[in-house]
Amino acid sequence: MDIPPINRIAIIGAGAMGGAYAAMFNTVDAFDTLFVARGPRAQRLSQNGLIVNEKPIRLPVVQPDQATAPADLVMVALKHHHLQDALDDLRPLVGDRTTIISIMNGLESEESIGARYGREKLLLSIAVGIDALRDGNHISYSNPGKILFGEATNEEISPRVRLLQGAFTLAGIPHETPKDMQRTLWWKFMINVGMNQASAVMRAPYGIFQTSADARALMQTLMHEVITLAKASDVNLSEADIEDWREILQTLSPEGKTSMLQDFEARRPTEVEVFAGKVVALGRELGIATPVNAALRHAIRVLEQRKL
Numbered sequence: 001m002d003i004p005p006i007n008r009i010a011i012i013g014a015g016a017m018g019g020a021y022a023a024m025f026n027t028v029d030a031f032d033t034l035f036v037a038r039g040p041r042a043q044r045l046s047q048n049g050l051i052v053n054e055k056p057i058r059l060p061v062v063q064p065d066q067a068t069a070p071a072d073l074v075m076v077a078l079k080h081h082h083l084q085d086a087l088d089d090l091r092p093l094v095g096d097r098t099t100i101i102s103i104m105n106g107l108e109s110e111e112s113i114g115a116r117y118g119r120e121k122l123l124l125s126i127a128v129g130i131d132a133l134r135d136g137n138h139i140s141y142s143n144p145g146k147i148l149f150g151e152a153t154n155e156e157i158s159p160r161v162r163l164l165q166g167a168f169t170l171a172g173i174p175h176e177t178p179k180d181m182q183r184t185l186w187w188k189f190m191i192n193v194g195m196n197q198a199s200a201v202m203r204a205p206y207g208i209f210q211t212s213a214d215a216r217a218l219m220q221t222l223m224h225e226v227i228t229l230a231k232a233s234d235v236n237l238s239e240a241d242i243e244d245w246r247e248i249l250q251t252l253s254p255e256g257k258t259s260m261l262q263d264f265e266a267r268r269p270t271e272v273e274v275f276a277g278k279v280v281a282l283g284r285e286l287g288i289a290t291p292v293n294a295a296l297r298h299a300i301r302v303l304e305q306r307k308l
Contacts, residue, residue, distance in 0.1 A: 003097055003160050006167040010062070010071035010093045012036040012086060014045055016132035016262070017103060018077030019139040022059060023052035024171045031171070034060040036067075036089060044137070052139045064088070070095025073167065076102040076113065079263075080274045083109055087116050094121065099160055101125040101149055105192050105259070106274035107185060123160060124181040125149035126188035129248045131206065131256030142253040148184050150177040186226070186235045191245050193275045194223035196260035197296050200270065201303070203261065207254025216246070225279055225290045232286045264303070272300040 007030065011022050014035050025033040037045055042061050049058035071093045078086055083104065090113075094100065100122045102109040114122045130145030147168065150161050154177050157165075161177055168175040178184045195209070198219040202208065209215045223242050230237040263270045276297035283290035 003099070003163055004072055006072045006099070006163055007032055008069065008071045009033045009073045009075065009167075010036050011075045011077060012089065013075075013077030013079075013082075014041075014050065015077060015079075016134040016139055016141075016259070017127055017130060018075070019050045019052060019134065020130060020132040020141050020144070021075065021077070021103075021127075021173065023050070023055070023057050023139070024144070024173050025167075026057050026059060027172065028170050031167070034062050034071075036064060036093060037061055038063045038089065048137045050137050050139055053141065062093075064090075064092055067092035070098050072098060073164065074098055074100045076100065076104060076109065078104055079269075080104060080106055080109065080271050081269055083112060087112065090117065099123060099164060101147075101164070103127040103147065105188075105196075105271055107189050107278060108274070110185075123149050123164065124152060124185060126184060128188055128191065129251065131252045133257060133262065142256070143251055144172075144174055146174040146176055148176050148178055148181070148188075150181045152181055154179050154181065180236075183235055183237070186230050186233075186237055187241050187244075189275075189278075190223045190226040190230070190237060190241065192271075193226050193279055193293065194219040194221075194242075195245075195249075196258045197222060197272070197275055197293075197300060199258040200260040200264050201296060201299055203264070205254065205261070206249065206252040206256045206258075210250055210252075210254060221292050222296065225283070225293050228288055229279065229282050229286060229290070232288060233282075260300075270300060270304050272297055272304065276300065 009025050009031050011018050025031050035045055042063050046061045074093055094117045098121055126148050128145055131143045132141035151158055227237045260270050276293040279290050279293040
């Protein structure tokens, strides 16, 4: 099947990352970029728009039952606990030739989306290194990070991947297509498990991890449990992957905050079950102890309940 050039781009999730990438796509006249939302969220987006790095942007906001045509690209940028309710909202925007990418955290969103709309439409993807913050309708970032995406394996580049590479290049979105995307998904999972959770329990922005050996020690201990699980799952993660993350960490704004820390401060539910919860569940399946993640899971759930 021929895949059309990417023109119509639908983004579901207007948080820090979804809003930042929407602003990047919006700089290109060749793209027709829109948000997908419903109810009060749609009304707020329509009325207030977003201010990204001090520049106002106003994109069309389409409610799912008002969508008139499929999108060429659907970007899913939701929190995990919002995905199941939002899956039906994508239906009017997914056609036979639509490409879907998820920049959500965790290891599970692609499975849910692919099961609903067809695995052949889905490219595996992660966003890493973007230090976007959202406060009200204001979004700021100093580092756009990079989107790593592709088919499960990319020894040869598929037409779908090549078209998306071209779209990201036009929008000025840094990107890369690794040969092994399954390994890359686990690498991002390792980062989230260590960085997000350690930052949340310590209320620590990136600058603390850049300067404190103790903060990095907690982060790395959490990550080591993921590496052990990955090896038992035939995924090639190692200590060198932590070092790769530490190099990226040094490039982030010291005032920047992880998504879980932002959730804490905004009194929103966190994704602890996608991080520590998943580690603990995999540990049980594989017969591998994961005591540090188990402990942080309890701690974060208590802190979350108190905040909420």
